[in-house]
Amino acid sequence: MPLTQDQQDEINELRSTTTQTLRATAPGMEKHLYTAYPVLDHGFVRVIDYMGDDNAITQAARVSYGKGTKAVSNDEGLIRYLMRHWHSTPFEMCELKLHVKLPVFVARQWIRHRTANVNEYSARYSILDREFYIPAPEHLAAQSVVNNQGRGEALSGEEAERVLRYLRDDAMRCYDHYEEMISQDDQQGLARELARMNLPANVYTQWYWKVDLHNLLHFLRLRADAHAQYEIRVYADEICKLVADWVPYAYKAFEDYRMGGATLSSTALDCVRRMIKGEEVTQENSGMSKGEWREFQALL
Template identity: 55%
Template sequence: MSVESEKRCGEVRVMPDAPMVDVMGGASRIERRVLDHGFVALIDCMPRMAPEGKTADYSIVQAARVSYGEGTKQVNEDRGLVRYLLRHRHTTPFEMVEFKFHVAMPIFVARQWIRHRTANVNEYSARYSIVPDRFYRPTPEAIRAQSQSNRQGGDGIVDAGTAEEFLALLERAEGLYKDYLGFTERGVARELARTALPVSVYTEWYWKCDLHNLFHFLSLRMDPHAQHEIRVYADAMYELLRPIVPIACEAFEDYRLGAMHLTRLEIEAIRTAAPLATTNKREIAEFEAKCDQLGIPRAG
């Protein structure tokens, strides 16, 4: 071993790279208001610093180049590589980017949100602290009627009289708050007293997720099939992360959000201009919607 290589053993080398810049522009919190009392705030991300002139997308590229090696440099510039990775579902490089949000949302929204198991969550404790007096109340124009075609959704709005009575019902439910407070003052444990509160009450949490799983969350919750009250949060989160990873977001829009999945039966129907080979009404309706979106005649 030469003297030079001996000296290098265990040596930590700091490369004189391009100057690094904060991808959040020096902010400790970037917030969007959502619903009547809610918010979603980006409070941190990884990487937090990127070489000057680059975005946090660089971290995806950096990770991918470890697996692909020098070869990728010849055929791909950064944007092309990110787009290739997303198109081909090579997902792990996207896990190198993480986002931490502070969110306030009604409990019925939180219940849908928490189903996304790949995030790290710390929620406000209503056992430890008094629940703040914040309840979600839709505007009268936002009181949707039950959809007749989709058992899980709303469609159009109810008549003005029904909307008014429904809002009065929500107000009565909110009235339980003073009883809740009263019973905590009389010594009922907070963990039990809270059970009298409706699911329109707001909770808060810190929610951290990597970009791969965040894209999965967003593709489900920005979708028109998602409930409006969670969709507005997903839209706001997307607005916050887009400037930080613009290349990945562009690829996400092109290959996931704005893309369409075709089943084997659908491909066959389009190829042969024959009816879809099923009697399932829902499946046929979904296929027809795809034909409309593609601007092609409904086969059969």
């Protein structure tokens, strides 16, 4: 389970306490505060704090007082204009702080986004829990034969059982030795900062991750994409739900222009114009490489 009963009780206590404020609040996000949403087998995502809402974006764009215009359509239209024309600064006026529990190998992918403030659980001072990510059988897949970064068909039968057994046994054995090395029973005990190196990359860690909306949407555009690794994509998908409730106008524009939209090179755009005119365009006369042409065809 992602949470112990004590942890859930603490969250329930936090959610039962309310405080008056003059700051702008987003009703959609208020309902999510502190709640832990399960991800993978032991992970979760929960909102610790946030700042701003859709109004904060339009207010910053106009450098105005209050909530912007009285016409909601004008505010939504402005947000769509800002998203469409890649005006990023107004979106930086909103921030989100998350508490995330995730496998170490996912954290190492995640930390590549160097535009957030991060504070991770320290295994120098504390002892990590005996919790490891073990994939569900349907997510055990062979290496893709066409993509060096992707997966192919799912493993099955005895091979799948063997891989799962290795993952469980190796993780448990490593943790057993980790515990033995730091034990204080009739021995000095190895320093925790050294003992942790014996733990596998599927052990769980936790961190606080604070990011502005502009950089958060960039993270989601890459990690909620169908081509992203499953284990990080499920976290991004859960965050998408939170953002949709927090800043609905901004998220809808993001879905339209980033997730659902496409960017064409000048060469590809020229090919589209030629196609509209009725010209037969092939890879050979397109000016594109085979890879570019394959992606262009998939896009169309």
